């Protein structure tokens with residue numbers, strides 16, 4: 001039995017029509033892929049139809065072959081068009097689902113800032129680091145040895161009194177100054193030394209406008225061959241100029257067990273002389289206590305209260321304000 005070429009053409013047209021309808025109806029990319037396999041795959045209907053060509057009049061074969069290719073191309077085009085549409089629709093749906101309403105109020109994130117005590121500490125440490133000093137810290141819980149004895153405090157010195165120092169039940173104490181860090185550092189390092197030591201300190205003080213039981217100090221220490229009082233004065237001059245600008249300063253004789261001679265430094269600020277730090281030439285006994293030879297090495301040291309510096313610079317009348325966590329106050333700095 002011979003096959004009429006018109007039968008095959010009709011079959012091809014039917015395939016084309018069926019595929020077109022199916023593709024139009026597909027509404028997901030997965031369905032589209034299934035239809036591609038169904039209509040254009042090797043096991044699809046077109047190869048099947050072409051399998052019937054053997055029974056055709058040879059003269060008709062090229063025409064049917066060409067027709068089969070046309071149908072294949074047409075289905076491929078429908079497929080591509082539908083795929084483009086579906087992809088666009090998918091992107092559009094995604095855009096709609098993820099749309100931002102830019103008129104909605106934002107989420108308020110409060111902006112933190114550095115506490116004035118920490119900001120002042122950073123400034124002071126930065127200045128000393130700029131002068132070649134290294135930033136060093138030590139423990140807040142100390143022994144009597146590091147806080148007093150190695151710093152040349154006599155056993156009956158009033159600072160050791162229960163009135164001033166917070167002792168712990170085990171006989172240790174909360175350091176009353178950062179000078180203890182000097183000893184720890186010198187014990188562990190050979191001269192020359194140039195260090196700056198910020199840290200929290202504790203005293204059994206009655207809290208008032210100029211005292212808090214917990215406060216902050218910054219200590220500096222330089223040990224080398226041939227350091228003199230002139231070096232101390234020049235260092236303080238440079239430091240205070242960087243912090244306060246060109247202000248008048250003066251040094252008054254004072255006393256500390258760990259320095260000899262000792263001095264108090266004042267600066268003139270808004271028309272008043274304000275005491276700003278203690279300082280002096282490191283006492284030979286302190287150098288001996290850490291194993292430095294006082295015949296070879298000399299040095300100077302100084303210590304200042306950070307709250308005090310902040311109070312002077314920012315004209316704060318009561319340093320307790322620094323610790324009441326009142327943001328209206330703290331946000332000014």
Ligand code: DAH
Nearest residue numbers: 177259278279280301302303
């Ligand atoms: N430690 C002293 C205090 O708490 C401050 C001080 C004075 C430190 C003189 C020093 C210094 O290094 O040389 O009042």
